[in-house]
Structure formats: structure tokens, C-alpha cells
Amino acid sequence: MAFQRFDAGRGSLLLPALANGHDHGRYFSPVTFGAVDQPLETWLAALALQPDLDQHLTALAYLTRLARSGVASTMHLHRARPLDVLVDEAADVCAAAELVGLRMAFAVPLQDRNHVAYTCGGAGSTGFGTGLDGVGPPWRPTAVPSVPALMDAVDSIAAAHESPTVTVQYGPLGPQWASDELISAIAEGSARTGRRVHMHLLETRRQREWADAAHPDGLLAHLDRLGLLSPRLSVAHGVWLRAEECALLAERGVTVVVNTSSNLRLRSGVAPVGALLDAGVDCAMGLDGATLDDDGDAFRELRLLYLLQAGDGLDPRLTTEQLFRAAVDGGARAVHGGRGPWGLEPGAAADVVVLDREALTRDVLPASQDDLPLLLSRVTSSSVRHLWVAGRPVLRDGTVLGVDEEAVVAELRARQAGLPAVDPRAAALPQLQEDLLQHYRTAQHRRRQGG
Ligand SMILES: [Zn+2]
Numbered sequence: 001m002a003f004q005r006f007d008a009g010r011g012s013l014l015l016p017a018l019a020n021g022h023d024h025g026r027y028f029s030p031v032t033f034g035a036v037d038q039p040l041e042t043w044l045a046a047l048a049l050q051p052d053l054d055q056h057l058t059a060l061a062y063l064t065r066l067a068r069s070g071v072a073s074t075m076h077l078h079r080a081r082p083l084d085v086l087v088d089e090a091a092d093v094c095a096a097a098e099l100v101g102l103r104m105a106f107a108v109p110l111q112d113r114n115h116v117a118y119t120c121g122g123a124g125s126t127g128f129g130t131g132l133d134g135v136g137p138p139w140r141p142t143a144v145p146s147v148p149a150l151m152d153a154v155d156s157i158a159a160a161h162e163s164p165t166v167t168v169q170y171g172p173l174g175p176q177w178a179s180d181e182l183i184s185a186i187a188e189g190s191a192r193t194g195r196r197v198h199m200h201l202l203e204t205r206r207q208r209e210w211a212d213a214a215h216p217d218g219l220l221a222h223l224d225r226l227g228l229l230s231p232r233l234s235v236a237h238g239v240w241l242r243a244e245e246c247a248l249l250a251e252r253g254v255t256v257v258v259n260t261s262s263n264l265r266l267r268s269g270v271a272p273v274g275a276l277l278d279a280g281v282d283c284a285m286g287l288d289g290a291t292l293d294d295d296g297d298a299f300r301e302l303r304l305l306y307l308l309q310a311g312d313g314l315d316p317r318l319t320t321e322q323l324f325r326a327a328v329d330g331g332a333r334a335v336h337g338g339r340g341p342w343g344l345e346p347g348a349a350a351d352v353v354v355l356d357r358e359a360l361t362r363d364v365l366p367a368s369q370d371d372l373p374l375l376l377s378r379v380t381s382s383s384v385r386h387l388w389v390a391g392r393p394v395l396r397d398g399t400v401l402g403v404d405e406e407a408v409v410a411e412l413r414a415r416q417a418g419l420p421a422v423d424p425r426a427a428a429l430p431q432l433q434e435d436l437l438q439h440y441r442t443a444q445h446r447r448r449q450g451g
Pocket residue numbers: 022023024200236288
């Protein structure tokens with residue numbers, strides 16, 4: 001069982017640390033630069049205007065916040081970048097993970113089509129003579145790297161930065177954003193080397209509609225024919241998965257990472273967690289840089305996942321054991337492929353979080369001190385006191401040991417304050433978002449070119 005309670009008296013509560021199965025390593029929320037909550041497809045257009053800030057400082061601040069939230073392992077799917085920039089930023093992020101001391105998978109973003117909008121056609125043009133055809137950087141890159149160049153980038157980043165706690169994964173951004181040639185190369189590379197794969201899948205209604213139009217015989221069956229579905233694959237979201245697709249994912253041993261707050265904030269929906277568990281799919285929990293209060297609080301995310309998925313029956317649709325298995329074992333499997341359970345074992349190099357039990361129980365009568373209901377109803381980041389990762393202390397008395405968090409955040413804020421007040425590229429955003437709405441409202445994402 002994933003959840004084991006070690007009652008260390010009234011003072012503290014020890015748990016296996018949480019694992020964040022899907023994230024992107026942003027410290028400043030998209031809301032801070034104008035990418036406010038809205039449907040994913042227009043939000044992504046706003047997200048492209050994310051300011052360029054030092055990636056080492058950004059990752060230090062973001063990983064430190066995760067540590068203070070009781071997270072020991074995290075999936076970092078980096079933003080799509082030109083390859084030379086990507087290689088440099090991978091170095092910055094991986095070095096930050098080593099300094100903070102968290103386990104991290106750096107998923108290398110891989111995309112070679114549909115940069116602006118989903119289409120059923122070829123490499124990039126919408127092909128419909130709409131306003132989207134003329135869109136350039138930062139939304140559509142001036143040059144799209146070849147599949148061999150993308151695969152080489154993964155190999156070189158892995159060769160330079162893998163360690164006992166940092167691994168590198170293939171990160172195809174999603175089936176609508178990766179060609180069959182790219183998916184096949186990833187599947188082949190993963191089977192040959194054992195390298196894991198992390199990908200967005202069926203996050204929104206528009207992606208479901210695109211998948212049904214582009215693959216009338218079934219997107220999941222198609223990905224399976226390309227060899228992508230395996231125990232080495234974890235997929236984020238899966239909000240729009242159907243029962244037969246859940247069964248196929250279970251059969252292939254794929255992990256599905258559920259991102260509850262993000263799916264609510266970006267109007268994607270609610271993941272079918274009950275159906276996934278019924279089918280036997282391993283689930284994990286992710287923060288996806290968009291938690292309920294925009295603060296990266298992993299325990300609050302855990303609570304929202306539980307409340308939203310427990311259902312309205314007399315018995316919970318999601319049990320607390322399944323919840324903790326997802327938030328601990330599932331995420332750890334997505335990040336580093338380890339098989340749980342990740343309970344606390346004497347002598348093991350464990351990932352352990354210690355909560356301030358005294359603060360949690362201050363108003364609780366001694367006779368009713370069962371810790372699990374307290375854990376589910378009131379723990380937040382503010383309850384986290386210590387964290388050990390791989391047996392090493394990372395957080396002590398709420399302070400991260402490897403990094404001067406105050407100095408890092410102060411420097412990052414100073415750099416943020418030094419950015420130009422207005423990004424000149426932002427002038428084009430409203431029209432682009434209007435054109436995107438028109439694209440999806442008129443079902444251009446479902447139109448097969450030539451058909
Ligand atoms: Zn994501």
C-alpha cells in the first residue's frame with residue numbers, strides 16, 4: 001500500500017513524498033504575463049508570449065517551491081524552443097534539479113507540425129486560406145527541425161545531464177503536434193534504449209474532434225500500430241478518453257497523469273478517473289503549472305482530485321488508497337519508471353515528507369485523531385516541514401538546504417521587473433485568438449484536406 005502512516009507522536013506525520021507526474025517548470029504563472037484562464041487553444045497562443053527569463057533561476061525557484069510542497073519527483077516537459085536554445089536551457093534546468101536535490105525527468109519537447117492550430121493535413125499550413133496561414137514566430141517557428149535532428153537533441157541532452165536523480169525522456173508534445181514519422185522514431189528509440197516517453201493526450205474537446213477526424217479508425221489504435229503504447233509511456237490529461245481506449249492503455253501498461261486544476265482552468269473538462277481505474281490503468285497526479293490557487297500547492301491538488309472524483313455514491317468512486325497510489329507511485333513511475341509501492345522501508349533511500357502534525361491537530365479532540373481525514377481535509381504546502389529525497393535531506397524546517405531561495409526569487413523578480421512593459425508581439429494576439437476561435441467554431445480542425 002502506498003500510504004503508510006508513521007505516527008511520530010502529536011508533533012509530526014511522516015508520509016512517502018508526492019510525485020508530480022506532469023509539469024512545465026514555470027515559476028511565474030501564465031496569469032502574470034496575460035495568459036489568463038480560457039480554453040486551451042487560445043490560451044496556448046497567449047502562452048507563446050511567455051517572457052524569456054533565465055532558465056536556471058526559474059528552475060531553481062520552481063523546484064524549491066515544489067520541495068516546499070512535499071514533492072520529491074517531478075516531470076518537467078520543457079517548452080518548445082529552437083534546438084540550440086533548448087540544449088542550453090536543458091543544461092540550466094538539469095543543473096537546478098541537482099542543486100535543489102529533487103528527482104526530475106527532463107522531457108525534451110518534440111514537435112514538427114500544427115504549430116498554430118490543429119489540422120488534419122500536412123506539416124503546418126492550415127491549408128484553408130484563413131488568417132492563420134500567415135502567422136509567424138513566436139507562434140510558428142521559421143524552421144521546423146528534421147526528425148533526426150530532434151532525436152539527436154534528445155540523445156545529446158541525455159548524454160550530458162543524466163544522473164542517478166535526473167533522467168531524460170522523449171517529450172512529443174501531443175499526437176496533433178507530432179507527425180507519424182516523429183512518433184515512429186520515438187517509439188523505435190524508446191524500445192531500443194528503454195528511454196521513457198511523456199506526451200499530452202486528448203486534453204480538450206477540440207483534440208478529441210481532431211483525433212476522430214484525422215484517425216477514423218481510432219487515434220489510440222494508430223499510436224499502438226506505430227509502437228508508442230508501452231509501459232515506458234506516460235500521457236498527461238486523457239480527459240476525452242473513451243472506455244475502449246482506457247482498456248487499450250491498461251493492456252499496454254501506459255500511465256495516465258491527471259491534472260485536475262489545469263483541466264478546470266483551461267476548460268478541458270474532468271478526466272474519467274473512475275473509468276481509467278476500472279479498466280486497470282495506472283493513474284498519476286500532475287500540477288501542470290496551473291493549480292487551483294495558482295500557487296503550486298500539491299496537497300491542495302490532491303484534495304481537489306479526491307473531492308472531484310470520489311463521486312456521489314455511498315462508496316467513494318476513488319478510494320483514498322487509489323488516491324495516494326496515484327499521487328505517490330503513479331507519479332514516480334511516470335518520472336523515473338520505478339515500480340512501487342513507494343512506502344517507507346527501513347534502510348531504503350526513501351522519499352519522505354514530514355508534516356507539522358501539531359498545527360494540523362491543534363483544535364482536534366484527542367479521541368478523534370485519525371490522521372487520514374485530516375490529511376485529506378486540511379493539509380497544504382504550509383504543513384510541510386521536512387523533505388528527504390533519495391535518502392538525502394532537501395528541506396529542513398521549511399527551508400530548502402541546497403539553494404538560497406530568497407536570493408533566487410529576489411533576483412528573478414528583479415529580472416522580471418526589468419522586462420519591457422509591453423511585448424510588441426502582443427499586438428498581434430487578439431486577432432490571432434479571433435482567427436483561432438473561427439478555425440475551431442467552423443470545424444476546420446475536423447476537415448480532411450482534399451476530402
Ligand atoms: Zn501540460
